[in-house]
Amino acid sequence: xxxxxxxxxxxxxxxxxxxxxxxxxxxxxxxxxxxxxxxxxxxxxxxxxxxxxxxxxxxxxxxxxxxxxxxxxxxxxxxxxxxxxxxxxxxxxxxxxxxxxxxxxxxxxxxxxxxxxxxxxxxxxxxxxxxxxxxxxxxxxxxxxxxxxxxxxxxxxxxxxxxxxxxxxxxxxxxxxxxxxxxxxxxxxxxxxxxxxxxxxxxxxxxxxxxxxxxxxxxxxxxxxxxxxxxxxxxxxxxxxxxxxxxxxxxxxxxxxxxxxxxxxxxxxxxxxxxxxxxxxxxxxxxxxxxxxxxxxxxxxxxx
Numbered sequence: 138x139x140x141x142x143x144x145x146x147x148x149x150x151x152x153x154x155x156x157x158x159x160x161x162x163x164x165x166x167x168x169x170x171x172x173x174x175x176x177x178x179x180x181x182x183x184x185x186x187x188x189x190x191x192x193x194x195x196x197x198x199x200x201x202x203x204x205x206x207x208x209x210x211x212x213x214x215x216x217x218x219x220x221x222x223x224x225x226x227x228x229x230x231x232x233x234x235x236x237x238x239x240x241x242x243x244x245x246x247x248x249x250x251x252x253x254x255x256x257x258x259x260x261x262x263x264x265x266x267x268x269x270x271x272x273x274x275x276x277x278x279x280x281x282x283x284x285x286x287x288x289x290x291x292x293x294x295x296x297x298x299x300x301x302x303x304x305x306x307x308x309x310x311x312x313x314x315x316x317x318x319x320x321x322x323x324x325x326x327x328x329x330x331x332x333x334x335x336x337x338x339x340x341x342x343x344x345x346x347x348x349x350x351x352x353x354x355x356x357x358x359x360x361x362x363x364x365x366x367x368x369x370x371x372x373x374x375x376x377x378x379x380x381x382x383x384x385x386x387x388x389x390x391x392x393x394x395x396x397x398x399x400x401x402x403x404x405x406x407x408x409x410x411x412x413x414x415x416x417x418x419x420x421x422x423x424x425x426x427x428x429x430x431x432x433x434x435x436x437x438x439x440x441x
Contacts, residue, residue: 140167140169141169142168142169143168143169144169144170145169145170145171145172146167146169146170146171146172147169148172148199148200150200150281151200154280154281154282157280157299157300157301158280158301159303160301160303160304162300162301162303162304163304172197173197174194174195174196174197175194175197176194177194177195178192178194178195179195180192180195180291180292180293180294182294183294184270184294186292186293186294187266187269187270187293187294187295188220188225188266188293189220189293190206190210190218190220191206191288191289191292191293193205193206193207195288195292196285196288198285200281201283201284201285202283203283203284206218206289209284217260217261217263218261218284218289220261220263224261224263227263227264227267228263228264228267229267234379234381234394235351235352235379235380235381235394235395235396236352236396237349237351237377237379237396237398239264239267239268239271240271242347242349242377242398243271245347245376245377245398245400246314246345246347250314250345251273251314251315251347252272252273252274252314253273253274253275253312253313253314253315254268254273254274254275254276254313254314254315254316254317255275255276255277255278255306255308255313255315255316255317255341256275256276256277256278256316256317256318256319257278257302257316257317257318257321257322257334257338258278258279258302258318258319258320258321258322259275259277259278259279259290259317259319260277260279260286261279261286261289261290261293262277262279262289262290262293262295262297264277264317264319265277265290265295265296266293266295269294269295273314273315274296275295275296275315275317276296276297276298277290277295277296277297277298278297278298278299278300278321279297279298279299280299280301281299287299302321302322302326302330302334303330305337306337306338306340306341308341309341310340310341311340311341311342311343311344311346312341312343313341313342313343313346314342314343314346314347315342315346315347315348315349316338316341316342316346316347316348316349317348317349317351318338318349318350318351319351319352320351320352320354322334322335322350322353323353323354323355324354324355324356324359324363324364325354328363328367331367332367332370332371335367335368335371336371339371339372339373339401342401343401344401345400345401346400346401347376347398347399347400347401348373348397348398348399348400348401349396349397349398350395350396350397350398350399351396352394352395352396353394353395353396353397354383354392354393354394354395355392355393355395356390356391356392356393357391357392357393358391360380360393360395364395368397368399372402373399373400373401373402374399374400374401374402375397375398375399376398376399376400377396377397377398378395378396378397378398379395379396379397380393380394380395380396381393381394382394
């Protein structure tokens with residue numbers, strides 16, 4: 138990562154990202170100037186920018202496989218860039234399973250008390266955009282993994298933050314009203330890293346703040362044996378818990394999605410907790426859920 142002081146920074150974005158993913162954070166500051174995109178064009182103004190794909194000239198495409206946003210929209214594995222497709226419909230309604238609506242989760246707190254938050258692994262910033270429509274400011278952590286996620290989030294008029302799960306969250310204790318994470322936390326994260334991340338989330342939430350763990354992926358036996366004990370050690374109070382079978386690769390794989398809404402516990406006087414277990418009967422890619430709601434006084438796992 139050598140460079141000329143006072144000159145132009147080298148094209149080493151891929152190396153910097155590789156170091157971050159391996160836990161080499163924070164990277165050292167440098168005394169050079171990053172290259173700007175040629176013929177830079179301003180993104181759309183707010184509020185139109187929340188749902189507008191920015192001009193291609195807002196990005197320097199050299200580090201990425203795709204060389205424009207059309208390519209990213211058409212590339213199936215990155216459908217989060219398609220703001221007129223599935224991304225536009227996220228979090229608008231409960232799906233009867235692990236898919237909770239934003240409005241349903243916000244109703245767990247008194248009106249107006251959820252004001253600032255964090256979305257961990259927020260991709261292109263759609264969760265933050267939906268929260269902005271509800272006058273809630275949400276910072277989005279995202280990594281530029283073969284796509285300009287951070288620039289895309291910023292072009293939407295939102296705040297991106299490029300950090301990995303290995304890094305301590307750059308917030309003081311007890312300052313956030315809500316923390317959300319979808320898919321970033323899963324069984325692919327080492328247990329020790331996951332537990333440290335959960336305790337860090339607890340640290341930055343204010344008393345009574347909401348932690349929304351959205352579509353946590355794991356295998357059936359792992360949930361009660363590994364993850365419920367981790368969640369309970371952290372000490373969140375469960376408000377809502379829903380599990381649904383992931384069947385697109387076959388029921389025999391025993392794969393599950395779990396969504397959980399919980400509160401930081403300092404302001405709680407009632408230990409009663411509620412959670413739901415959803416058993417799915419469906420064809421691949423089209424999930425239909427039937428629910429069994431369980432009311433518990435204790436901290437029991439899900440009956441998988």
